[in-house]
Amino acid sequence: MNQTATIDAVRQICEAVLRRRTFLVTSHARPDGDSIGSQLAMAFALDALGKQVRVVNADAAPDHYQDFPGMDRIEIASAVDATAADAVIVMECSDPSRTGVAGLEGHPFIVNIDHHAGNRMYGALNWHDESAAACGEMVFDLIRALGVPLSLEIATHIYLAVLTDTGSFHHSNITPRTFDICRQTVEAGVNPAAMARRVFDSNSFAKLKLIGTLLDRMELLDRGRLAVLDIDDAMLAACGCTHNDTEGIINLPLTAREIQAVAFFKVTSNGDVRVSMRSKYDVDVRSVANRYGGGGHKNAAGFTVTEPLEQARPRILQQLTQAIEEGLRTWHVARST
Numbered sequence: 247m248n249q250t251a252t253i254d255a256v257r258q259i260c261e262a263v264l265r266r267r268t269f270l271v272t273s274h275a276r277p278d279g280d281s282i283g284s285q286l287a288m289a290f291a292l293d294a295l296g297k298q299v300r301v302v303n304a305d306a307a308p309d310h311y312q313d314f315p316g317m318d319r320i321e322i323a324s325a326v327d328a329t330a331a332d333a334v335i336v337m338e339c340s341d342p343s344r345t346g347v348a349g350l351e352g353h354p355f356i357v358n359i360d361h362h363a364g365n366r367m368y369g370a371l372n373w374h375d376e377s378a379a380a381c382g383e384m385v386f387d388l389i390r391a392l393g394v395p396l397s398l399e400i401a402t403h404i405y406l407a408v409l410t411d412t413g414s415f416h417h418s419n420i421t422p423r424t425f426d427i428c429r430q431t432v433e434a435g436v437n438p439a440a441m442a443r444r445v446f447d448s449n450s451f452a453k454l455k456l457i458g459t460l461l462d463r464m465e466l467l468d469r470g471r472l473a474v475l476d477i478d479d480a481m482l483a484a485c486g487c488t489h490n491d492t493e494g495i496i497n498l499p500l501t502a503r504e505i506q507a508v509a510f511f512k513v514t515s516n517g518d519v520r521v522s523m524r525s526k527y528d529v530d531v532r533s534v535a536n537r538y539g540g541g542g543h544k545n546a547a548g549f550t551v552t553e554p555l556e557q558a559r560p561r562i563l564q565q566l567t568q569a570i571e572e573g574l575r576t577w578h579v580a581r582s583t
């Protein structure tokens with residue numbers, strides 16, 4: 247989206263927000279830091295404008311987000327009656343089905359705010375900016391445009407969104423704008439050291455044990471450039487963990503210099519397999535996710551496997567090997583010019 251289109255989208259959303267009274271704010275299923283941060287920053291801003299807000303998600307957030315401000319106002323529901331809301335604000339979803347919440351799709355006034363590639367522009371108003379490192383960057387711009395002061399609660403959630411969606415400032419989507427926004431949140435009282443500790447250093451002993459087990463069993467392919475992690479309910483139970491404890495583990499293999507991409511296969515209780523992927527630099531894991539109906543970003547993407555894992559797994563790993571090959575080629579070309 248170019249700058250004029252962005253200004254236009256923000257202006258239209260501001261006008262729509264100021265004219266309406268009741269809002270429902272939602273985000274994608276299995277919410278991450280960007281979903282939670284974007285939703286709650288928006289909810290606090292709507293409070294400041296005297297609006298009525300409901301925040302609804304399909305799934306609870308991982309435990310380490312639970313003591314952030316406003317977490318208690320998030321309703322967990324797989325279906326809602328949204329007719330009472332004048333507007334539904336959907337964050338972080340390329341398609342409304344990503345919310346996992348039934349009852350929203352037919353709403354006459356959806357505001358779609360997203361930074362993922364391939365957004366289907368399903369809203370009455372659509373603001374899609376792939377250049378944003380986090381949806382929280384977009385929410386920051388919107389809140390400023392609405393004239394709402396950056397309270398500590400809002401700043402905390404914006405920083406949370408940016409900190410987590412940049413992979414703690416590791417991903418290739420970071421721009422000067424990212425740091426400008428962070429600077430303003432720190433000026434508003436956010437403590438970056440405390441935020442990093444709260445988000446990344448809040449593991450339980452059980453999770454540390456799980457990390458040990460997973461890394462011990464990690465498979466290395468493609469001459470050590472591709473790492474593969476596998477998990478199922480039995481492994482989780484043996485360590486005293488739940489699926490929520492797997493958050494963030496996928497990033498650990500990338501701390502090895504040679505490893506360029508990681509695939510994490512999680513067999514869920516209903517037998518579906520969630521595939522999460524992470525990569526470095528120009529290695530594009532979204533291109534692999536897209537082939538399976540998933541999505542995400544160049545360095546962080548995912549999808550759900552709908553065919554037997556033993557059939558899909560070798561193919562996915564082959565496609566990742568190819569993505570590594572292509573990514574390293576463009577990276578070397580870019581560095582030599």
Ligand code: 5GP
Nearest residue numbers: 340522523540541542543546547548549550
């Ligand atoms: P994660 O691996 O943490 O679940 O997701 C990484 C990134 O990929 C996030 O931006 C997430 O929104 C996106 N993503 C993960 N799974 C899916 C999926 O099934 N569909 C789409 N469209 N995006 C996904």
Ligand code: MN
Nearest residue numbers: 280380381411
């Ligand atoms: Mn995001």
